[in-house]
Amino acid sequence: MSCMRRFCHETQSHDSLHSCMCRRSVALLLLKMSEERDPAALSGSAQTEGEEDLFVSAMESPEAARLSAEDISPSSNGPRDDDPDDPDDLFAEATEEVSLDSPERQPILSDGPSPAITPVTISPRVDVFDRSPDLDEDEEENRDTFDIQISVSDPEKVGDGMNAYMVYKVMTKTSLSIFSRDEVCVKRRFSDFLGLHSKLASKYMHMGYIVPPAPEKSIVGMTKVKVGKEDLSSVEFVEKRRSALERYLLRTVKHPALLKDPDVLQFLESSELPRAVSTQALSGAGILRMVNKAADAVNKMTIKMNESDAWFEEKQQQFENLDVQLRKLHASVESLVCHRKELSVNTASFAKSAAMLGNSEDHTALSRALSQLAEVEEKIDQLHQDQSYADFYLISELLGDYVRLITAVKGVFDQRMKAWAKWQDAQVMLQRKREAEAKLQYASKPDKLQQATDEIREWEGKVQQGERDFEQISKNIRREVGRFEKDRVKDFRVVIIKYLESLVHTQQQLIKYWEAFLPEAKAIA
């Protein structure tokens, strides 16, 4: 793996994983927390529809976070309802003001053969209080660093045989106040990551948040590692997984809501993590299967959603197309990785053969030149191998991540449809209750009448809730999609440049090697 690391150090630049929105939203949240919010109102409400409340205490169970339509009382108002300080507006604000053409915009996620630390910058607490809630574009340009760095490293095998597993060191360096320490190191295993994702998905996906998918399980890959095969393929597998886990965490904390999530904080900070129970430890694929099942259920609905918002229809179609196209691109890049590796192997093979030919050649000068040709080709085969790692880690893995992300995006659209269906169902129910009440008017059963009236009020509430939820999720999705598209563009731009630079490096080396060989060829006499 040294060659991969070598490559990293040669080409990495300290790109800051910079999310303007992330920074500003946290800044504004911190501001609001200090200036306006009554802490009691936050954690006090019994029915904590705490999804929007980013300060929900860590002790909340995931269930509470869900839209619990069943036990909603008509009087409940989550902190987010009609709240002028609705944190949601925060995001909307942030989304609108950030423009693609900001000159200060720095490339964000360095998804490359990641250096050990990939920085994400955040403004330090101090400056937050100087800012007014209405940040304008100038503020953005005077930004301070938004500082959180996460690295996943030092894979270690624990145990033996089929019960063995890999443990990774997760190091978080940050100046954010939500963290208890500046620097914390924990040990986590793969199922811990899956557990985290499963919790986040169950908390946020139904609200329309795009929760970054966890890396895929791999039975074959892990078995090799368990069995103790120390060969190159299992080493590569571990490195691939390590890198994927790192990217996963970076994406997760990049999301302003998820960064503040107590499960995320616990994951990054606490030394002991409750073992993810098998029912919860769904793989990324498992979650997505769940999403897809929901999608199927939605499709089987007899009520066809009346899409009043063309934006959603358009976007859904766009994402369908993008899905297909990205998969195709990914497949081509995977093919490139494969062929580049083959090229490396074949070049090495040729180098050996040329060396043998040189040994056999009885003309002295030609013999020497052939041996030197063999040396050049050997160096070139190493170049090709390094380039194939760049092909893989810079582009192929990123594309793979995005293919999975798009599935998650499609998932939130389906969640919206589910929310709509729920709302419609509530309306139907309400109608029925009204009809039932009307009937009871003429029967003299005052108890039942009262019950019916109560039920009507209950269902009126549910209808209202359903409508609010639907609007909320629609709003969330708009924001999330906006953020996603910006990130996608940024990621791609950054990665493509990095990749081209890797190609430049390869060509530079090629020139160097061949220019060194040329006089040797000319010296044949």
Place this chain on the structure above:
Amino acid sequence: MVRSVSVDLNNDASLVIDIPDALCERDKVKFTIHIKTTLSSFQKSEFSVPRQHEDFIWLHDTIVETEEYAGLIIPPAPPKPDFEGPREKMHKLGEGESSMTKEEYAKMKQELEAEYLAVFKKTVQVHEVFLQRLSSHPMFRKDRNFQIFLEYDQDLTVRRKNAKEMFGGFFKNMVKSADEVLISGVKEVDEFFEQEKIFLLDYSSKIKDATAKAEKMTRSHKNVADDYNHISGAMNSIAADNNTAFKKHLEKCAEVFEKLRKLEDRVASDQELKLTELLRYYTRDIQAAKDLLYRRARALADYENSNKTLDKARLKGKDIAQAEENQKQCLRKFDKLSESGKKELTSFKARRVVAFRKNLIEMTELEIKHAKNSMSLLQGSIEILNSN
């Protein structure tokens, strides 16, 4: 015209041969041989004649089977034109037409034509070199059949059939079988031939291996170029759906990959022409040199047998004169082969060294050129993409 694998064999103005043109009908290639000569043995001083691959093979075989040339290295026959690659691609193109976009189809067609052209160039070159080896050799150039090949203004098909019947390919078959065993079994008195034997046997297997490995390497380069092509296409598809400035960005990226593909293709084909073809050619030439050693070994064996026969005859007191005559002839043949063989093998080494030098230099210069072009393309693109 660039002669890739051999040195310029047209340095004798008295007989200058080249193949300026060739026609491809289905699989059959018709080469136009162009001759310029000051030799009186030819009727005209400048003329052209069409010939097929099979005609070259006929010429090669008749030369191989000519006893007189046993002490010479016979220029290897040009391999049959191999259009299998382009043909396969054409097939794929036909099948996949419905599933491709118009741009993809046009691009693939372009590639196909380029590949076809490459095979074409290779085969023309290798046939040309064969004739030039003959024309530049003091003995071969005077060969009667060579002259017929060059001058006969009609189809050689009939002649070819007759020749097969006459010779029956006897000698050629003999040469192909068990040559290594016989050659290595010879008890060599002559130091020069001992060295040559050891060298040729070892070198021939090494160069065969190097050729195969070079071919695989070239194939991989082509695959990488292919992948760049698909990546470019996929990026263009995504770009088509985007309506923002990102669209331009993606299109630019797609363009970069398209150009990278062209460069990678050039790297692959130049490597093939300068390196792989060189190795291929000398694999065949080494075989021709081994054939010479083989013939000499046979002559030595014949000579040793004739000695035994003479001894027996002397013992029996019968047919002594005949045996003596036989022995004299065998010795003469063997000496002749040794003498001319030595000359041939020495000039062969010189020729090989010069060819390797020339091709290695040209290959290196091309690699540098392509790498520099790639670099400037990439750096220019990075600048443009950064400024967007």
